[in-house]
Amino acid sequence: xxxxxxxxxxxxxxxxxxxxxxxxxxxxxxxxxxxxxxxxxxxxxxxxxxxxxxxxxxxxxxxxxxxxxxxxxxxxxxxxxxxxxxxxxxxxxxxxxxxxxxxxxxxxxxxxxxxxxxxxxxxxxxxxxxxxx
Numbered sequence: 001x002x003x004x005x006x007x008x009x010x011x012x013x014x015x016x017x018x019x020x021x022x023x024x025x026x027x028x029x030x031x032x033x034x035x036x037x038x039x040x041x042x043x044x045x046x047x048x049x050x051x052x053x054x055x056x057x058x059x060x061x062x063x064x065x066x067x068x069x070x071x072x073x074x075x076x077x078x079x080x081x082x083x084x085x086x087x088x089x090x091x092x093x094x095x096x097x098x099x100x101x102x103x104x105x106x107x108x109x110x111x112x113x114x115x116x117x118x119x120x121x122x123x124x125x126x127x128x129x130x131x132x133x
Contacts, residue, residue: 013025016093019114021096021099025093026093026101037085039085040116040119041114043080045109048107051068051070065081068105
């Protein structure tokens with residue numbers, strides 16, 4: 001895959017690199033089209049500052065099936081969520097968009113790895129398609 005193909009693969013519908021997040025994709029996920037495929041998304045990221053335990057606990061109350069966990073290594077976190085999106089890159093953009101939108105929870109972060117697994121079948125893509133860089 002060339003750099004140009006990679007950039008096109010990771011571009012969300014709003015022209016953002018999904019690995020940097022897209023607030024518009026995140027906001028659109030608040031009222032998703034039920035005809036879109038359903039994705040389970042996982043984002044591993046680091047943060048310069050520790051995230052307070054209360055903030056970690058509050059994320060699951062968000063209502064969009066998000067969960068933020070601290071892993072055993074210092075300042076490494078896992079954000080999981082579910083999203084409806086046309087492509088895995090858009091689902092990733094929306095979940096990372098949650099972090100961008102909520103800078104009061106995570107001031108600065110660096111995405112280390114992403115996973116998106118299609119949970120609902122589609123005519124042209126087998127269920128369980130995995131998407132990652």
